[in-house]
Amino acid sequence: MATAMDTVLDMRDAIAEKEEGEAAAAKVRKVDRDQRQTVGVPFVDEPRMTCREVNVYYGEKHAIHDVSIDVGKNEVLAMIGPSGCGKSTFLRCLNRMNDTVATCRVTGQILLDSLDIYDKKVDVVPLRAQVGMVFQKPNPFPKSIFENVAYGPKIHGLVSNKTELTDIVEDSLKKAGLWDEVSDRLEQPGTGLSGGQQQRLCIARAIAVRPEVILMDEPCSALDPIATATVEDLITELKTQYTIVIVTHNMQQAARVSQRTAYFHLGDLVEVGPTDRIFTNPRHQLTEDYITGRFG
Amino acid sequence: MSATQQSTMDRVHKGLAARYRKEKRFRLFGLSAIIMSLAFLVLLLGSIGAKGYTAFLQTEILLDIHLDAETLDVENLATANYGSLVKRAMLDNFPQVKGRRDKRELSKLVSTGASFQLQKLVMSQPELIGTVLSLWVPADDEVDMFVKGHISRELPESSRRINDKEIEWIDQLQAAGRIKKSFNATFFEAGDSREPELAGIRGATMGSFYTLLVTLLLSFPIGVAAAVYLEEFAPQNRLTDLIEVNINNLAAIPSIVFGLLGLAVFLNFMSLARSSSLVGGLVLTLMTLPTIIIAARASLKSVPPSIREAALGVGASKMQTISHHILPLALPGMLTGAIIGMARALGETAPLLMIGMVAFIVDVPSGFSDPATVLPVQIYLWADSPERAFVERTSAAIMVLLFLLLTMNATAVILRNKFERRW
Numbered sequence: 268m269a270t271a272m273d274t275v276l277d278m279r280d281a282i283a284e285k286e287e288g289e290a291a292a293a294k295v296r297k298v299d300r301d302q303r304q305t306v307g308v309p310f311v312d313e314p315r316m317t318c319r320e321v322n323v324y325y326g327e328k329h330a331i332h333d334v335s336i337d338v339g340k341n342e343v344l345a346m347i348g349p350s351g352c353g354k355s356t357f358l359r360c361l362n363r364m365n366d367t368v369a370t371c372r373v374t375g376q377i378l379l380d381s382l383d384i385y386d387k388k389v390d391v392v393p394l395r396a397q398v399g400m401v402f403q404k405p406n407p408f409p410k411s412i413f414e415n416v417a418y419g420p421k422i423h424g425l426v427s428n429k430t431e432l433t434d435i436v437e438d439s440l441k442k443a444g445l446w447d448e449v450s451d452r453l454e455q456p457g458t459g460l461s462g463g464q465q466q467r468l469c470i471a472r473a474i475a476v477r478p479e480v481i482l483m484d485e486p487c488s489a490l491d492p493i494a495t496a497t498v499e500d501l502i503t504e505l506k507t508q509y510t511i512v513i514v515t516h517n518m519q520q521a522a523r524v525s526q527r528t529a530y531f532h533l534g535d536l537v538e539v540g541p542t543d544r545i546f547t548n549p550r551h552q553l554t555e556d557y558i559t560g561r562f563g
Numbered sequence: 564m565s566a567t568q569q570s571t572m573d574r575v576h577k578g579l580a581a582r583y584r585k586e587k588r589f590r591l592f593g594l595s596a597i598i599m600s601l602a603f604l605v606l607l608l609g610s611i612g613a614k615g616y617t618a619f620l621q622t623e624i625l626l627d628i629h630l631d632a633e634t635l636d637v638e639n640l641a642t643a644n645y646g647s648l649v650k651r652a653m654l655d656n657f658p659q660v661k662g663r664r665d666k667r668e669l670s671k672l673v674s675t676g677a678s679f680q681l682q683k684l685v686m687s688q689p690e691l692i693g694t695v696l697s698l699w700v701p702a703d704d705e706v707d708m709f710v711k712g713h714i715s716r717e718l719p720e721s722s723r724r725i726n727d728k729e730i731e732w733i734d735q736l737q738a739a740g741r742i743k744k745s746f747n748a749t750f751f752e753a754g755d756s757r758e759p760e761l762a763g764i765r766g767a768t769m770g771s772f773y774t775l776l777v778t779l780l781l782s783f784p785i786g787v788a789a790a791v792y793l794e795e796f797a798p799q800n801r802l803t804d805l806i807e808v809n810i811n812n813l814a815a816i817p818s819i820v821f822g823l824l825g826l827a828v829f830l831n832f833m834s835l836a837r838s839s840s841l842v843g844g845l846v847l848t849l850m851t852l853p854t855i856i857i858a859a860r861a862s863l864k865s866v867p868p869s870i871r872e873a874a875l876g877v878g879a880s881k882m883q884t885i886s887h888h889i890l891p892l893a894l895p896g897m898l899t900g901a902i903i904g905m906a907r908a909l910g911e912t913a914p915l916l917m918i919g920m921v922a923f924i925v926d927v928p929s930g931f932s933d934p935a936t937v938l939p940v941q942i943y944l945w946a947d948s949p950e951r952a953f954v955e956r957t958s959a960a961i962m963v964l965l966f967l968l969l970t971m972n973a974t975a976v977i978l979r980n981k982f983e984r985r986w
């Protein structure tokens with residue numbers, strides 16, 4: 268795949284070079300596009316998910332420009348960037364959650380292993396069981412805490428009896444660091460929990476299905492430092508079996524949990540690289556400005 | 564700094580009084596609007612109640628009926644002349660009355676329903692034959708009106724429907740304790756009748772019940788299914804926009820048009836039974852569907868999209884998302900819409916006139932295909948009748964209709980509160 272991509276990139280460069288000698292207006296455009304070129308190596312050897320030239324439009328609005336990136340096996344990929352730069356939008360492409368937005372249009376290619384998830388024949392139900400998601404805003408079902416976590420395993424037929432279900436629910440709640448707080452009131456509505464508890468409930472709900480890839484959109488934005496630590500521990504633990512993509516505004520968190528970091532800016536993937544390198548030695552000016560807090 | 568702060572606060576304070584005045588004015592307007600509508604409501608209910616409450620009582624006359632074995636042949640009790648027995652018992656009360664005209668007038672003080680009442684009693688208890696039976700029988704409607712005070716004895720004889728002689732007889736009966744007013748069970752047990760004292764609303768109530776049952780069973784599932792399809796599955800394009808506009812239009816079409824449609828399609832084309840609750844229900848279904856669809860779509864729309872995403876995000880299929888999460892949350896709104904639609908259907912008259920539910924029907928309907936009428940049509944029929952006694956019955960029927968409407972709307976509120984959930 269990577270080689271095919273390289274030829275594409277080469278071809279693009281060749282066209283750009285040809286344009287160079289032409290009109291001045293074209294020059295401006297080329298500069299523009301140079302800035303959009305991703306700095307760093309967005310590709311890995313053993314990709315779990317492969318995204319190539321992904322463009323996302325909300326109606327007329329072009330929200331993601333030509334993003335190509337891999338998500339490696341058993342790695343945590345952090346996505347950072349200023350508000351409104353398209354992190355959530357891109358994340359939601361990875362399990363086709365954007366299908367629910369009527370105006371949203373996605374072009375390009377996204378592969379899960381070798382499956383093109385935007386292929387017409389792909390069934391999104393098993394895809395979303397495989398690629399789970401924790402949303403930016405906590406959205407528990409208006410049902411009991413137990414029902415919230417049990418729902419996924421139930422509809423996918425992952426359990427054959429009540430004890431297995433109870434075990435999964437307990438296990439998931441423990442992993443999400445919520446068990447101690449709710450073990451005595453599993454029958455109460457999930458909507459009655461505090462914001463941070465709801466977010467952990469949603470994490471428990473997502474991992475109860477045992478997805479292979481987990482997409483987390485700012486899972487800790489409503490959590491206190493203790494709960495955040497629990498979730499980070501969970502991410503570290505899950506990493507051994509699963510692949511995780513996490514959006515975060517907390518740079519320390521990205522540094523703590525992720526192996527690679529991607530920096531988005533106004534719909535462009537500006538820079539990708541190993542997390543320690545990005546934070547110690549960013550190559551792109553925009554990345555440096557962002558992580559040193561000059562804007563964001 | 565301090566100076567600018569000062570002036571800011573000054574300006575805020577200056578504006579404050581005006582803001583509060585505005586609020587107060589608005590509250591006053593709102594309050595007076597509510598008081599006014601309440602006053603009209605009280606006026607309406609008060610006048611209906613004042614006119615109608617007497618209909619729940621019925622004047623009865625006590626007769627000592629001699630059930631002689633001569634007239635009552637045990638072999639054919641069904642055809643015996645019960646009328647003559649009643650007449651004789653009435654005459655026994657007034658031995659001084661002579662002359663055929665007077666006798667006939669006297670016997671007319673008792674309702675023709677008396678002989679039916681007697682017949683039913685004797686046929687169920689033949690052992691009564693040969694005894695003297697003391698029986699309260701319904702009085703004629705004019706007597707009833709007089710006893711209830713709706714006909715004044717001050718009026719000149721020519722302008723009242725009951726003459727001086729009859730008043731004298733009634734006074735005598737009253738003096739003898741042979742006249743009383745008791746609960747008018749007939750009103751709730753009988754079908755329609757030409758005689759006001761024998762007319763009841765049971766026929767119309769049952770007709771309304773069957774009609775509404777058909778309407779509910781058809782319009783709720785169809786309406787909800789249509790709303791779910793339009794809201795969740797249908798592609799958003801010109802066609803669905805057109806459908807939406809048309810549904811909204813249908814909700815505003817005068818109901819008589821639906822009656823004409825029902826006449827053309829259900830009666831003339833499909834040859835279903837005229838005047839039946841089935842056809843009435845079908846017509847009202849057409850009329851109620853748009854209301855239910857609109858209410859159901861609105862309540863589907865009001866389910867927060869985050870719930871939908873949550874379900875889809877864990878891998879629920881579209882149908883699972885809808886049936887496990889969206890529908891339960893939308894149900895209270897749908898039920899409210901349905902019950903409001905039903906309440907409107909319960910009060911509907913015009914389209915039912917077109918399909919023949921306005922006929923004079925004595926029998927209480929016992930099924931969907933029996934000829935029937937409905938409460939509002941019954942009210943219309945009675946309001947059109949010349950007899951004074953039908954006036955109070957009209958009001959009483961309106962009270963019953965209002966009571967049913969109130970019950971339905973209360974049910975809507977209770978259901979909504981019961982199923983409503985926070986999220």
Ligand SMILES: Nc1ncnc2c1ncn2[C@@H]1O[C@H](COP(=O)(O)OP(=O)(O)OP(=O)(O)O)[C@@H](O)[C@H]1O
Binds near residue numbers: 352356368
């Ligand atoms: N449903 C939508 N319809 C139209 N535009 C949208 C929609 N969702 C997002 N956008 C636009 O797409 C761009 C990217 O939004 P997105 O939610 O991906 O940002 P983000 O990086 O997740 O920001 P944040 O950090 O604040 O969550 C924004 O400009 C936003 O206005």
Ligand SMILES: [Mg+2]
Binds near residue numbers: 356403484
């Ligand atoms: Mg976001």
